[in-house]
Amino acid sequence: MDIQIETHELSKWFGEVVALNNVSLQIPAGVIGLLGPNGAGKSTFIKLALGLYRPSRGKIRILGEKPRNNFHVLQKVGYCPEMDHFVEEISGYEFLYWLARYSGYDAKTARKQVERALERVSMIERMYDPITTYSKGMRQRIKVAQALLHDPQILFLDEPMNGLDPTAREELFELVISLGNEGKTIVFSSHVLHEVERVTDTVILIYNGRVLAFGKIREIRDLIKNHPRTIVIETLEPKKVYQILSVDENISTVNFDTQSLTIHTTDPNQTFKFINEIFLDGKVPIYSFRCADEDLQSVFQYLISTHIPRGL
């Protein structure tokens, strides 16, 4: 496995505020979703990876090297920050031109790189207009373009969908997916679950400065042994179905509807086995059964709820 980002007991605190706590990860190449609510520590993690922050404890390595003040690492990473700050009176083109020059390109190559990056984010038409006249979505696209300028190997996108209209969002989703297909490592940070699901099935769940889980969404789901899973069974005789299922000790709660039965189980495999038996037996008709909380939102809600102190 080609490890791109590696952290060991990485912590960062500001005064008494712990922003990131004891994070140990090995992130391989590919598109990775960095998922967590606002204030979870996503931006802190990215800034540590870019060397903008020094770790308070532990270590972080990007492509095997310390990132802070390391121009070799910075040559290989691109960063689209969450914050929306520009030199307002200059054009998007000029803004990118100087950043390309700082990336080490001569004037002629810098111009080519700028046009290429602007083309990728569909900003060619407005590139000579002052940034101050740009909409929120355009500004966001300029930020993405500057991250792509020097064709980086690793791309950190911190909440890149903020402020984008549906068309621009779709374009950016496609861009991220195509960059991922080109073999780039992309750390895609967001607090919106479906945004992450659109671009990757590998996520790092982060909350309160701690990494709750890291891996494929399904694998993460399987890790949660004690999480009562919700199964919906569609049947005309829900009470009869429950009578048969009641021997399963893993079922904790049951909700009846006229044509369905919703159960919560601590061992879904065992419960599914029982349901299969009923289905194959055919004495009580079951039209369908499905897991109602397989999506990322449910995993996330569960993981967060187990980490929020009681009383909050």
Add this chain to the structure above:
Amino acid sequence: MKRLRIKSIYSIFFDIKTSFLHALTITLRRDRFLLMAVICVLPVIIPIFVALFSRAMFRESGLEIFIRLSEQVYIHTLTPLLALFIGLIGVREEVDSLTIVYLLTRPVSKFSWIIGRFIAYMLISTLLLIIGIFFTFIACIVLGSIYIDFIGISLLLLYMGVGIMGLLGYGAISFMLGSATSYPIIIGVILFFGWEKIANFIPGIADFWTIQKYLDSLFPVLASQRYNRAVMTVLGSFQKELFFVSPQRAIITLIVISFTFLMLAVWFVLWREFTKDRVVGNR
């Protein structure tokens, strides 16, 4: 094994050039630059005003006015002002506007970045200062006792040179303040117009910790003593001679101060974490 990462000399010069050109284009568009340009030529109207409205018997000579304006206005006042207002465009504006994040995530050497910006600041400020001094010199010729001869030109070049040394010293300190503190203008005003003035009223130990002392040491002796309130007293005169700094030592000291503060500015850029989002809820 730890690998040592050092940029090639070519890359360092490339980065310095990029930073210099970038700073130049930014600074020349700033309203602050236009304001400083106007302020730098304003003293020219003083000799013209004196020539037109002052009675001949009370009128100071062109030489006296030129010396007074060069020392008190240009070197003691405008050099630190230029350092604060032009010098701080280079680094501090990037920090305040948070656009520094874009630069810090580029593979550019921070040393080259600071040096490039400093050279741009020096070029712009020097041009503003020497243009102002030059036109003041021309205006003072109207009042007489100063001419376009060897002595006149020497005096003009001397004050231009001292002004440049002042820009160097004050500029380096401004750059350091810009990269190290959150309120560089306030601290700069306190240092340059508070501490420096107070310390120079008490020649002796305190004034060694000012840029002004070394700049004053580069002035023609008689000219500088004429307007120094401290040397009006016997004690002040004694102290001035006792702690006299030769022009050679003054130049070396100013260069050492400038170099030290510039390196401190580089160190602060390398060491500091330039972000403003360290609050709970926006990590």
